[in-house]
Amino acid sequence: MRRPGTIVGVALVALLAAVALLGPLLTPYAPDAQDLDRALFAPSRAHPLGTDENGCDLLSQLAHGLRLDLSLAALVVCVSLLVGLAVGATAGFLGGLVDEALMRLVDVLLSFPGILLNLAILAAVGRPSLGHLVFALCLNGWVGYARVARGQALALREREFVLSARALGIAEMRILLRHVAPNLLGPLLVQASFGFAGVVLIEASLSFLGLGPPHGYTLGALMNQGATHLWLTHRLASVPGAAIAIIVLGFNLLGDALRDRFDPRLAGR
Amino acid sequence: MDTSADPRWTTCGDIAPVIRYLTRRAATSALGLLGAALLTFAVLRLVPGDPVDGLLGEQATAAQRQDLRRFLGLDQPLHRQVVSYLGRIADGSLGKSYRHRDTTVASRLVAVFPFTLQLAAAAMLIGLIIALPLGILAALRAGTGVDAAATGAALCGVAVDKLWLGPLLILLFYVHLGWLPGPGDDPSAAAALVLPAVTMGAALAAMLSRMTRASLLEVIREEYVVCARAKGLSELAVIGKHALKNALIPVLHVAGLQFGALLSGAMITEKIFARPGVGTLLLDAISERDYPVVQGCVLGIAACYLLVNFATDLLTAAVDPRIRLR
Numbered sequence: 115m116r117r118p119g120t121i122v123g124v125a126l127v128a129l130l131a132a133v134a135l136l137g138p139l140l141t142p143y144a145p146d147a148q149d150l151d152r153a154l155f156a157p158s159r160a161h162p163l164g165t166d167e168n169g170c171d172l173l174s175q176l177a178h179g180l181r182l183d184l185s186l187a188a189l190v191v192c193v194s195l196l197v198g199l200a201v202g203a204t205a206g207f208l209g210g211l212v213d214e215a216l217m218r219l220v221d222v223l224l225s226f227p228g229i230l231l232n233l234a235i236l237a238a239v240g241r242p243s244l245g246h247l248v249f250a251l252c253l254n255g256w257v258g259y260a261r262v263a264r265g266q267a268l269a270l271r272e273r274e275f276v277l278s279a280r281a282l283g284i285a286e287m288r289i290l291l292r293h294v295a296p297n298l299l300g301p302l303l304v305q306a307s308f309g310f311a312g313v314v315l316i317e318a319s320l321s322f323l324g325l326g327p328p329h330g331y332t333l334g335a336l337m338n339q340g341a342t343h344l345w346l347t348h349r350l351a352s353v354p355g356a357a358i359a360i361i362v363l364g365f366n367l368l369g370d371a372l373r374d375r376f377d378p379r380l381a382g383r
Numbered sequence: 384m385d386t387s388a389d390p391r392w393t394t395c396g397d398i399a400p401v402i403r404y405l406t407r408r409a410a411t412s413a414l415g416l417l418g419a420a421l422l423t424f425a426v427l428r429l430v431p432g433d434p435v436d437g438l439l440g441e442q443a444t445a446a447q448r449q450d451l452r453r454f455l456g457l458d459q460p461l462h463r464q465v466v467s468y469l470g471r472i473a474d475g476s477l478g479k480s481y482r483h484r485d486t487t488v489a490s491r492l493v494a495v496f497p498f499t500l501q502l503a504a505a506a507m508l509i510g511l512i513i514a515l516p517l518g519i520l521a522a523l524r525a526g527t528g529v530d531a532a533a534t535g536a537a538l539c540g541v542a543v544d545k546l547w548l549g550p551l552l553i554l555l556f557y558v559h560l561g562w563l564p565g566p567g568d569d570p571s572a573a574a575a576l577v578l579p580a581v582t583m584g585a586a587l588a589a590m591l592s593r594m595t596r597a598s599l600l601e602v603i604r605e606e607y608v609v610c611a612r613a614k615g616l617s618e619l620a621v622i623g624k625h626a627l628k629n630a631l632i633p634v635l636h637v638a639g640l641q642f643g644a645l646l647s648g649a650m651i652t653e654k655i656f657a658r659p660g661v662g663t664l665l666l667d668a669i670s671e672r673d674y675p676v677v678q679g680c681v682l683g684i685a686a687c688y689l690l691v692n693f694a695t696d697l698l699t700a701a702v703d704p705r706i707r708l709r
Contacts, residue, residue: 221411222418227647227688234426234681237669315544319651322546323666334546341550341655348554355547363542 123367126360134184137177145174145331154346163353167343172353179331180357187313190251191306198259203298206267207290223257229316236325244327251313262305266298300376307369311362318358333358404700412693419685423678424468439672454481455674477679482671488679491664498570499660502583502652503645505576509584510591511638518595525600533592540589549582549655566657579656587641594637599630632703639695643688
C-alpha cells in the first residue's frame with residue numbers, strides 16, 4: 115500500500131536535494147553580493163524571495179544554506195551511522211563483557227541531553243570550524259544507531275543462517291561483516307531518515323546561537339539574522355523557517371515510509 | 384519504607400524484583416551522573432589544540448594566558464585536576480566563575496533556575512492541554528476526517544521549529560495585536576510565560592498527541608475494554624474510567640522524560656524571548672568565555688535531566704506493576 119505521505123515525503127526530499135545541488139548554480143547572484151539600494155526589497159521577478167537588510171538576494175542565500183546544511187547533515191548521519199553500526203553490531207554479536215562495556219558508554223552518552231554536549235564542545239573550542247561542528251555532532255550522534263544495531267544483532271545471532279555459517283566454520287569476523295551487518299542496514303536507514311531531520315534541527319539551533327560554521331550560510335544563521343529584523347519584516351525569518359520545516363517534514367515522512375517498508379508490523383502507526 | 388504492609392507492593396508476591404529494579408535504575412542514574420561529570424571535565428581536554436587559545440583568542444598576553452591556565456587548573460597534573468574538579472562538585476559550589484570571581488557557579492545557577500523551571504512547567508502544561516484532548520479525539524474517531532486533521536496538525540507541530548514559531552508568535556501577539564508581553568518585558572509576570580511556553584510546548588503537544596492516539600487505540604482493543612462495553616457501560620465510562628487509565632501511563636511516562644528535555648532545551652526559547660534562565664546564563668557564559676560557568680550549567684542541567692528521568696521511571700513503576708517486573 116502506498117500512502118500519500120510516502121509520495122509527499124519522497125517528493126520533498128527530492129526537491130530539497132535538487133535545490134541544494136543545482137540551486138547555487140542557477141541563482142544569478144552571489145549570496146554575499148550586497149546592493150544597499152535594494153535593501154529589504156519585497157519579492158519581485160529579479161529577487162523571487164526578496165532581499166535582506168544588505169540587499170543580498172535571499173534566494174541565493176537560501177540555496178547556499180540548503181547546500182551547506184544538507185551536506186553537513188549527510189556527512190554527520192553517514193559517520194554516525196557507520197560508527198553506530200560498528201559498535202552496535204560488535205556489542206550485540208559478541209555479547210558478554212564487550213557488550214556490557216559498550217552499552218554502559220551508550221547509557222552515559224544518552225543520559226546527557228543531546229544538544230548540551232555539542233554546545234559544551236563548541237564553547238570549549240572558542241571559534242569552531244566546520245570540522246569541530248561535525249565532530250561535536252558525531253560524538254553523540256552514533257549512540258542511537260548503536261542501540262538499534264545492537265538490538266538487531268542480538269536477534270540475528272540466533273538465526274539459522276548465522277548458526278549454519280558458524281557450523282560451516284566461517285570466521286566470526288566474516289560472519290559479522292558478510293552476514294550480520296547487511297541485515298542491520300534496513301532498520302538503520304529508517305533511523306537515519308529521522309536522524310537527518312534531527313541533525314538539521316540541532317545544527318540550526320547551534321547556528322542560531324552563534325556556534326555554527328564560521329563561513330558560509332546556514333539556515334540557522336539566516337534564521338538568527340531574520341529574527342533580529344523581525345520588526346521590519348517576518349520574511350527574513352520565515353524563508354529559512356519554512357525551509358527547515360520542509361526538511362523536517364520531508365525526512366519524517368520518508369522515515370515513516372521506510373519504516374513501513376522494513377518493518378511492516380509497525381505500518382500505519 | 385515498609386513496603387510489606389502496602390497491598391500494592393505485595394500483590395506481586397515477591398518484593399525482590401522491585402528492589403532489583405530500583406537498584407538497577409539508581410545505579411544507571413548514578414553512573415550517568417558520574418559520566419556527565421567526567422564528560423564535562425573531559426570536553427575541555429578533548430578538543431584539539433590548547434583550550435587557553437580558544438578561550439582567550441590570539442591577542443591575549445602571556446600573563447593573561449598564565450592566569451587562565453592557573454584558574455582552570457590546567458597547570459596541574461591530570462589526576463589532581465580530576466580530584467579537585469570532583470571535589471568542587473561534591474561540596475556543591477561547582478567552582479568559581481572566571482569573570483565574577485567572588486561568586487560560585489552554583490549560586491548563579493540557583494538564582495536563575497526558577498525561571499527555567501517555570502518555563503518548562505508552563506510548556507509541559509500547554510503540551511498536555513493540547514495533546515490529550517487531540518489524541519483522544521483522534522483515537523475515538525480513527526480513520527475519519529477528524530483523525531486526519533489531528534495528524535496534519537501534529538505533523539505541522541513537529542515541522543515548525545521553535546526557531547521559527549517563536550518569532551512568528553512575537554510578531555502576531557506582541558507586535559501586531561499587543562495582547563501579550565514580549566521580549567524585554569518583565570519576565571516574572573505570568574502573562575510573559577504564555578508565548579515562550581507555547582513556543583516550547585507546540586512540538587511536545589504534537590508528539591504527545593500522536594502517542595495518546597496510538598496508546599488509546601491499542602488499549603481499546605484489549606479484552607477488558609470489550610468486557611466493559613459488553614457490560615453495557617456508557618462510552619464515557621468505558622473510555623474515561625477504564626481505557627484511559629492504562630492508555631495514559633506510557634504517555635505520562637514520555638511526558639516526564641520530555642520534562643527533562645524541556646529543562647535542557649530552554650536556551651533557544653530563552654534567547655528568542657530574552658528571558659533570564661539557565662540557558663541564558665549558559666549562553667552568556669559562552670560569549671564571556673567563562674568556562675567554569677559553562678561547565679557548571681551543563682552539569683547542572685544534565686543532573687536535572689537525570690533526576691527527572693529517574694523520578695519519572697520510579698513513578699511509572701509505582702503506577703504500573705508490569706514495568707518493575709520486567
